[in-house]
Amino acid sequence: QINAERLLTSLHALGQIGALHGGGVNRLALSDADGQGRDWTVARMRELGMQVTVDAIGNIVGLCPGTEDLPPVMIGSHIDTVRTGGLYDGNYGVLAGLEVIATLRQAGIQPRRPLAVAVFTNEEGARFQPDMMGSLVYVGGLPLQEALSTCDADGVTVQTELQRIGYQGMAPVGAPVVDSYVELHIEQGPVLEQMGLQIGVVEGVQGISWTEFTVQGQSNHAGTTPMALRHDAALVAAQVAVFVRELSQRLGGRQLATVGALRLSPNLVNVIAQQAVFTVDLRNTNSAALAQAERELHAYAQQAAQAEGVHISHRTLARFEPVDFDPEVVNLVEQQTQALGCSYQRMPSGAGHDAQMLARVCPSAMIFVPSVGGLSHNVREHTAPADLQRGAQVLLQVVLALANR
Amino acid sequence: QINAERLLTSLHALGQIGALHGGGVNRLALSDADGQGRDWTVARMRELGMQVTVDAIGNIVGLCPGTEDLPPVMIGSHIDTVRTGGLYDGNYGVLAGLEVIATLRQAGIQPRRPLAVAVFTNEEGARFQPDMMGSLVYVGGLPLQEALSTCDADGVTVQTELQRIGYQGMAPVGAPVVDSYVELHIEQGPVLEQMGLQIGVVEGVQGISWTEFTVQGQSNHAGTTPMALRHDAALVAAQVAVFVRELSQRLGGRQLATVGALRLSPNLVNVIAQQAVFTVDLRNTNSAALAQAERELHAYAQQAAQAEGVHISHRTLARFEPVDFDPEVVNLVEQQTQALGCSYQRMPSGAGHDAQMLARVCPSAMIFVPSVGGLSHNVREHTAPADLQRGAQVLLQVVLALANR
Ligand SMILES: NC(=O)NCCC(=O)O
Ligand SMILES: NC(=O)NCCC(=O)O
Numbered sequence: 001q002i003n004a005e006r007l008l009t010s011l012h013a014l015g016q017i018g019a020l021h022g023g024g025v026n027r028l029a030l031s032d033a034d035g036q037g038r039d040w041t042v043a044r045m046r047e048l049g050m051q052v053t054v055d056a057i058g059n060i061v062g063l064c065p066g067t068e069d070l071p072p073v074m075i076g077s078h079i080d081t082v083r084t085g086g087l088y089d090g091n092y093g094v095l096a097g098l099e100v101i102a103t104l105r106q107a108g109i110q111p112r113r114p115l116a117v118a119v120f121t122n123e124e125g126a127r128f129q130p131d132m133m134g135s136l137v138y139v140g141g142l143p144l145q146e147a148l149s150t151c152d153a154d155g156v157t158v159q160t161e162l163q164r165i166g167y168q169g170m171a172p173v174g175a176p177v178v179d180s181y182v183e184l185h186i187e188q189g190p191v192l193e194q195m196g197l198q199i200g201v202v203e204g205v206q207g208i209s210w211t212e213f214t215v216q217g218q219s220n221h222a223g224t225t226p227m228a229l230r231h232d233a234a235l236v237a238a239q240v241a242v243f244v245r246e247l248s249q250r251l252g253g254r255q256l257a258t259v260g261a262l263r264l265s266p267n268l269v270n271v272i273a274q275q276a277v278f279t280v281d282l283r284n285t286n287s288a289a290l291a292q293a294e295r296e297l298h299a300y301a302q303q304a305a306q307a308e309g310v311h312i313s314h315r316t317l318a319r320f321e322p323v324d325f326d327p328e329v330v331n332l333v334e335q336q337t338q339a340l341g342c343s344y345q346r347m348p349s350g351a352g353h354d355a356q357m358l359a360r361v362c363p364s365a366m367i368f369v370p371s372v373g374g375l376s377h378n379v380r381e382h383t384a385p386a387d388l389q390r391g392a393q394v395l396l397q398v399v400l401a402l403a404n405r
Numbered sequence: 406q407i408n409a410e411r412l413l414t415s416l417h418a419l420g421q422i423g424a425l426h427g428g429g430v431n432r433l434a435l436s437d438a439d440g441q442g443r444d445w446t447v448a449r450m451r452e453l454g455m456q457v458t459v460d461a462i463g464n465i466v467g468l469c470p471g472t473e474d475l476p477p478v479m480i481g482s483h484i485d486t487v488r489t490g491g492l493y494d495g496n497y498g499v500l501a502g503l504e505v506i507a508t509l510r511q512a513g514i515q516p517r518r519p520l521a522v523a524v525f526t527n528e529e530g531a532r533f534q535p536d537m538m539g540s541l542v543y544v545g546g547l548p549l550q551e552a553l554s555t556c557d558a559d560g561v562t563v564q565t566e567l568q569r570i571g572y573q574g575m576a577p578v579g580a581p582v583v584d585s586y587v588e589l590h591i592e593q594g595p596v597l598e599q600m601g602l603q604i605g606v607v608e609g610v611q612g613i614s615w616t617e618f619t620v621q622g623q624s625n626h627a628g629t630t631p632m633a634l635r636h637d638a639a640l641v642a643a644q645v646a647v648f649v650r651e652l653s654q655r656l657g658g659r660q661l662a663t664v665g666a667l668r669l670s671p672n673l674v675n676v677i678a679q680q681a682v683f684t685v686d687l688r689n690t691n692s693a694a695l696a697q698a699e700r701e702l703h704a705y706a707q708q709a710a711q712a713e714g715v716h717i718s719h720r721t722l723a724r725f726e727p728v729d730f731d732p733e734v735v736n737l738v739e740q741q742t743q744a745l746g747c748s749y750q751r752m753p754s755g756a757g758h759d760a761q762m763l764a765r766v767c768p769s770a771m772i773f774v775p776s777v778g779g780l781s782h783n784v785r786e787h788t789a790p791a792d793l794q795r796g797a798q799v800l801l802q803v804v805l806a807l808a809n810r
Contacts, residue, residue, distance in 0.1 A: 083671040084624060084679070126673045189629030208628065210674055219489060221781040222663035222686040223613065224594030224755030227653050229779065234664055235650055241643035248632050258627035259639055260669070260676050266488040267666045268531045269615055269684040269722065271782040274489070279674040281627040317674065350629030374634065376626040377676040 002396055003106075004389035007099045011388070014040060014079065014095065015087040024379025025087060029080040029122035029133075030058070030158065035165030037079045041094065041119055048101050050117070054169025057137045057147055058121040058162045061176065064101055065114050066403060071179040072114035073402045074362075075100060075395065076135070076354050078123030085124075086381025088186045088388075092369075094119050096184050096392040100399055111403035113179055120354045121162075127152045129210060130318030135354035138174055139361045180329060180402050181358035184367045184395045186383050188351050190374025198390055199344035200368030201334045204324040205356040206285040206348055209294055210317035212277065213240065213301060217310040219266060219274035231309045234264050234273035239304045240297075244280055247296055255293055256283040256350070279317065285348050287322050322348075323356040326363035329402070333365050336397040342390055351376070367394050407801055408511075409794035412504045416793070419445060419484065419500065420492040429784020430492060434485040434527035434538075435463070435563065440570030442484045446499065446524055453506050455522070459574025462542040462552055463526040463567045466581065469506055471519040471808060476584040478516075478807045479767075480505060480800065481523030481759055483539070487531040491786025493591045493793075497774075499524050501589050501797040505804055516808035518584055525759045526567075532557045534615060535723030540759035543579055544766045585734060585807050586763035589772045589800045591788050593756050595779025603795055604749035605773030606739045609729040610761040611690040611753055614699055615722035617682065618645065618706060622715040624671060624679035636714045639669050639678035644709045645702075649685055652701055660698055661688040661755070684722065690753050692727050727753075728761040731768035734807070738770050741802040747795055756781075772799050 017040060018025045018033030027033040042060060045052050050062035063072060077093025097117035104111070120138065125131025128150045136142045148159035162168040187193075192200050217233030237259075244257035262278040280297060284290035298314070305312035330346070337344045349356075349366060358364045369391035372382040422445060423430045423438030432438040447465060450457050455467035468477060482498025502522035509516070525543065530536025533555045541547045553564035567573040592598075597605050622638035642664075649662035667683040685702060689695035703719070710717035735751070742749045754761075754771060763769045774796035777787040 082673055082676055084676070125675060129674065131675065187629065188626045190631070190634060206628070212674075218780075219783045220779070221593045221756055222665055223611070223661065223688050223757065224592065224781060225661075225779060226595070227650070227661060229595060232650075232663070234667065235646060238643035238646035238664065241640060242647050245632070245637075245640055256628065256630075256632060258637070258675070258677055259643065260627055260678055261672045261674050262639065262667060262669050263672070264665070264667050267668070268487055268782075269534065269617075269665050270530060270536065270663070270686055271487055271489070271665050272663055273665055274783075281675055283628050351626055352628065374625070374630060375623075376629060377673075378624045378626075378679075 002099055002103055002389055002392040004385060006102065007095060007388060007392055008385055010095045011087055011091060014091050020379060025081045025085050026083050027081045028083060028127045029124060030161035030165055034080050035167065038167055041079060044098055048098060048105060050101065053171035054167055055171040055173045056144055056168055057134050057173060058167040059134045059138055060119040062117045063114055066112050067110055068112050070113045071177050072116040073399055074116040074118055074178040074181045075399060076118030076120060076181060077183050077185060078120045078354060080122055080124050082124050082126040082377045084379050085377060086379060088381055088383050089188065089376055090123055092186055092388065093184045096395050099392055100396045103396060111400060113403040115399065115403060116176060116178065123354055125318060128158055131352050132354055132357050135357035139357045140174060141357060141360060144173055178362050180362050181355060181364040182395060182398050183353055183355040184391050185353060186376065187368040187371045188376030189371065191347060192368060192370035193372065193374060195345065197345055198342040198387065199337045199394055201330060201337060201344050201346045202325065202349050202366035202368055203330055203346050204322060204348050205353060206283050206350060207287055207290040207322040208318055208320045208352050209282040209290055211280045211314050212317050213312055213314045215276040215305065215310050215312050217274055220272045222270040222272055225272060230272055232272050233276040233310055236304050236308050236310055236312065237262055237276035237278045240301050243300045244297060247293060251289065251293060254285055255289060283350065285322055320352065320356065323359050325359055325365040329363045329365035332401055333367055333398055336401060337394050340393060340397065342394065367391055407504055407508055407794055407797040409790060411507065412500060412793060412797055413790055415500045416492055416496060419496050425784060430486050430490050431488050432486040433488060433532045434529060435566035435570055439485050440572065443572055446484060449503055453503060453510060455506065458576035459572055460576040460578045461549055461573055462539050462578060463572040464539045464543055465524040467522045469520045471517050472515055473517050475518045476582050477519035477521040478804055479521040479523055479583040479586045480804060481525060481586060482588050482590060483525050483528030483759060485527055485529050487529050487782045489784050490782060491784060493786055493788055494593065494781055495528055497591055497793065498589045501800055504797055505801045508801060516805060518808040520804065520808060521581060521583065528759055530723060533563055536757050537759055537762050540762035544762045545579060546762060546765060549578055583767050585767050586760060586769040587800060587803050588758055588760040589796050590758060591781065592773040592776045593781030594776065596752060597773060597775035598777065598779060600750065602750055603747040603792065604742045604799060606735060606742060606749050606751045607730065607754050607771035607773055608735055608751050609727060609753050610758060611688050611755060612692055612695040612727040613723055613725045613757050614687040614695055616685045616719050617722050618717060618719045620681040620710065620715050620717050622679055625677045627675040627677055630677060635677055637677050638681040638715055641709045641713050641715055641717065642667055642681035642683045645706050648705045649702060652698060656694065656698060659690055660694060688755065690727055725757065725761065728764050730764055730770040734768045734770035737806055738772055738803050741806060742799050745798060745802065747799065772796055
């Protein structure tokens with residue numbers, strides 16, 4: 001039996017680190033606050049008697065021995081947040097994992113396989129792209145050196161920041177090799193709440209495509225330059241932002257499209273923008289549909305740039321195909337959910353998660369709990385305590401079943 | 406006879422202060438560089454034997470006595486620049502004014518009326534709005550206290566910055582009362598170059614309307630929030646930017662519209678923007694047409710905000726009706742241009758200028774010289790030396806005629 005109070009207390013304690021005035025958390029990957037959050041989490045792991053290792057990309061793994069020396073069952077997620085994030089995104093999965101360890105320890109239960117709790121570096125991708133960076137490196141999907149040399153918007157590298165906060169560890173990347181992986185997460189969307197369900201049995205993760213466009217125009221005077229002679233970088237950025245909304249409407253409800261970041265320069269009221277740098281986030285559960293949306297985006301961006309006489313270039317910040325989780329582990333999640341008498345449905349995940357990377361190397365699955373109002377990446381992100389407790393209980397049962405297989 | 410070499414040398418010397426790597430100048434109003442530029446200009450005025458005063462909004466006036474104790478003829482402009490500006494915008498008018506003083510001094514000519522050269526504070530409006538702030542306060546169009554408490558984007562006030570750079574002076578605002586005002590400026594647009602003309606006889610300044618919009622949406626997860634449930638502040642900003650371009654096309658060539666500044670928050674790839682703050686710069690030579698464009702802008706902004714379920718608010722950063730210069734002074738400029746054998750045309754100004762404020766209190770006019778490629782508010786802003794010389798010569802003749810009236 002999960003101790004709900006202990007779980008909630010730990011969520012609020014970690015939520016103090018990087019807390020924003022008026023609610024929410026800013027613990028961007030590899031910031032000072034992330035470093036403090038890591039210290040807190042590692043201390044908690046040690047209290048629980050876990051053996052803690054840190055690898056070269058900063059992934060933290062806490063390990064508890066099983067009765068046999070086998071590959072561990074891993075519970076994982078992340079503790080980095082977006083700039084204006086909530087208490088639960090990622091943190092819930094890690095702290096529920098530690099709550100599972102604490103519960104088993106207290107009950108004197110040692111399963112057959114070892115249990116591991118992982119904290120993956122930079123899952124959010126808010127500061128450094130791609131997202132899920134730590135787990136992607138862990139499974140060999142991104143070379144370590146490439147990840148370490150990634151820059152944030154100020155040109156600071158992952159390596160510099162890892163060293164600065166003291167989290168570039170010595171453990172070999174990708175160790176331990178794991179038996180299976182389970183991640184508990186808030187849904188971050190409105191589906192479970194709208195359907196009045198308690199648990200989401202996650203079957204997979206939709207495809208993610210992140211592109212950064214740079215529009216190079218010509219700065220000039222807003223009061224003297226005839227409209228026909230302009231090369232306005234801001235206009236083209238705005239046209240693309242409007243286009244992707246229309247595109248998603250045209251392609252139907254499963255095609256998501258967002259322009260979330262945009263920077264103009266010189267960014268002054270009476271100067272036609274010389275440069276616009278902006279991102280487009282496209283998602284679709286269907287691989288071919290996502291590729292089609294990308295093609296339409298690029299064709300439109302080229303056409304809009306040409307019409308305005310500006311130059312446009314792009315780079316891919318992240319590109320992940322849709323992922324299907326292991327049917328057996330998904331079934332196991334469903335069985336344990338049923339056994340606990342929880343209402344549920346099978347569903348895909350809209351957000352990217354470390355589980356989609358671990359799925360490349362071991363049987364993996366996820367468990368969702370409802371998000372109030374479907375809000376996430378928002379300081380008012382919330383999940384009811386009873387839902388938090390239920391999710392952790394499902395996690396405990398699933399992990400026990402996997403570890404005793 | 407203007408000394409062209411001395412004029413060019415002084416333009417390049419002042420252009421060193423705040424010089425950007427690779428060309429151009431960043432001397433935003435009341436920055437350290439603006440302070441150094443002021444020091445340099447005041448030193449040059451003192452070298453020329455002028456009596457220098459600074460008023461409470463930081464306007465600098467250098468005065469040379471006439472043979473009679475009458476209100477002076479004032480030559481003026483500004484030395485602040487946008488963030489990525491050129492060598493000539495404003496600086497040319499001030500330094501050509503000092504060149505006129507130097508030329509008359511060397512020739513031993515003392516006209517009937519005193520001559521004044523003015524450097525007005527924050528003409529650009531790039532850092533603090535409204536633009537033409539110093540001259541507007543000078544003519545009583547903006548209360549001093551209101552101007553002093555204006556904040557930049559970081560919340561720093563005009564007063565704080567004036568004191569910091571040592572340019573909040575003791576002279577009464579609006580002194581001296583002037584007889585007439587002439588401003589020489591680069592055109593900053595493509596008209597004179599395209600028509601192959603040497604001088605623009607400026608008849609007036611078009612109307613200027615600057616509005617800052619704040620869109621308040623709801624941040625949420627880009628991967629989990631269905632399109633239909635979004636309240637995307639960035640989308641509405643982009644829609645307005647696209648709309649104003651269409652509006653200007655629909656209303657015809659004389660309606661200019663620019664979104665030059667736009668800031669999103671939290672400004673992250675996978676977070677739907679919670680807030681967008683952006684500016685719209687509308688200009689028209691026709692007062693009624695400008696008001697009509699403003700009405701259409703506000704109606705569209707409301708409608709777009711409503712469709713997306715976001716809140717939109719706005720504040721006016723600057724609003725100036727079209728201005729007609731004094732017909733007699735305009736005629737005088739035309740006569741002197743003809744007398745010097747320069748090709749010219751009468752034309753309106755697209756950019757705002759201190760002359761449009763002085764026109765409220767005394768007969769005023771302006772002289773334009775061509776801008777290469779119509780570029781301004783751009784580090785590659787350029788005017789040919791022969792054009793710079795010609796403009797200064799016209800200024801000298803006009804000022805002499807006014808001062809001996
Ligand atoms: N869980 C989560 O918010 N991950 C961030 C990556 C994404 O944008 O989906
Ligand atoms: N001359 C000039 O560029 N003034 C700045 C004010 C404006 O935007 O027109």
